[in-house]
Amino acid sequence: MNEHDKCYINLTRYPIHTDGPERDAILARVRDDLDRDGCAVLKGFLTDEGVKALTQEADGVADMGHKSFSRTNAYFSKDDPNLPVDDPRRQFFARSNAFIAADNFAKAGALRSVHDFEGFDAFIQACLQEENFFRYADPLADVIVNMAGEGNGFPWHFDTNNFTVTLAIQNAEAGGAFEYAPGIREGSENFDEVKRVLDGTSDKVTVLELEPGDLQLFRGRYSLHRVAPLKGSRPRYVAIFSYVAEPDMVGSPERTEQLYGKTLPIHWERSGRRADAYLD
Numbered sequence: 001m002n003e004h005d006k007c008y009i010n011l012t013r014y015p016i017h018t019d020g021p022e023r024d025a026i027l028a029r030v031r032d033d034l035d036r037d038g039c040a041v042l043k044g045f046l047t048d049e050g051v052k053a054l055t056q057e058a059d060g061v062a063d064m065g066h067k068s069f070s071r072t073n074a075y076f077s078k079d080d081p082n083l084p085v086d087d088p089r090r091q092f093f094a095r096s097n098a099f100i101a102a103d104n105f106a107k108a109g110a111l112r113s114v115h116d117f118e119g120f121d122a123f124i125q126a127c128l129q130e131e132n133f134f135r136y137a138d139p140l141a142d143v144i145v146n147m148a149g150e151g152n153g154f155p156w157h158f159d160t161n162n163f164t165v166t167l168a169i170q171n172a173e174a175g176g177a178f179e180y181a182p183g184i185r186e187g188s189e190n191f192d193e194v195k196r197v198l199d200g201t202s203d204k205v206t207v208l209e210l211e212p213g214d215l216q217l218f219r220g221r222y223s224l225h226r227v228a229p230l231k232g233s234r235p236r237y238v239a240i241f242s243y244v245a246e247p248d249m250v251g252s253p254e255r256t257e258q259l260y261g262k263t264l265p266i267h268w269e270r271s272g273r274r275a276d277a278y279l280d
């Protein structure tokens with residue numbers, strides 16, 4: 001993209017493409033937030049026009065979303081009947097949403113114009129200070145949109161990956177706050193406090209209201225988190241940008257089928273090697 005193309009990133013507020021004190025100040029703030037509680041938000045990362053364009057694009061491919069349902073505990077582990085019945089590892093919640101695969105987003109479209117903006121990847125890498133940092137090479141999953149409505153959602157869980165990079169596009173009519181307990185299992189599993197979060201009696205939960213256009217960086221391996229139940233008929237859209245620690249990685253055929261309802265030849269060709277990166 002050159003400077004005459006439409007840019008949907010608010011570069012006045014976030015000059016991510018230009019080295020200098022403004023970019024340095026943003027990086028310092030983001031790193032500080034990530035260090036402190038594993039979460040950093042760049043409010044209004046998109047322009048209003050950008051929010052409109054990405055929403056329209058998501059609306060246009062919403063029918064392509066692949067729905068998936070599961071019942072999971074916070075650890076994505078199997079039930080263990082040897083544990084007490086009120087152990088947090090035995091609390092299972094319904095998880096359901098839809099993923100719109102990356103191949104629905106055209107090169108010239110709004111979402112990819114953000115992802116492919118010069119300096120975007122380097123800026124995210126600099127925020128996260130990850131040494132080994134590559135765009136996911138999976139043509140179905142490098143950038144996707146998660147879609148969820150009333151009755152769907154992401155119940156409490158810990159992530160299996162080190163970080164997530166998400167961009168809020170559209171909120172449901174109500175609900176949908178991002179709730180997290182920063183560092184709750186840093187150092188130990190801390191099952192007692194985890195149990196209180198699941199019961200709704202913990203005072204360790206931070207509630208974050210994300211608005212369309214907000215970019216969020218989150219380290220969820222040690223911080224229990226969820227999206228509060230959604231209300232209303234309008235779907236919630238969130239774009240997820242995926243980066244991994246090795247070049248040329250794609251998802252396993254099984255995981256890809258589960259998330260997107262299809263696979264491509266590349267998933268099978270590569271399935272002989274370790275090539276999995278979980279979205280959450």
Ligand SMILES: [Fe+2]
Pocket residue numbers: 157158159220225280
């Ligand atoms: Fe997560």
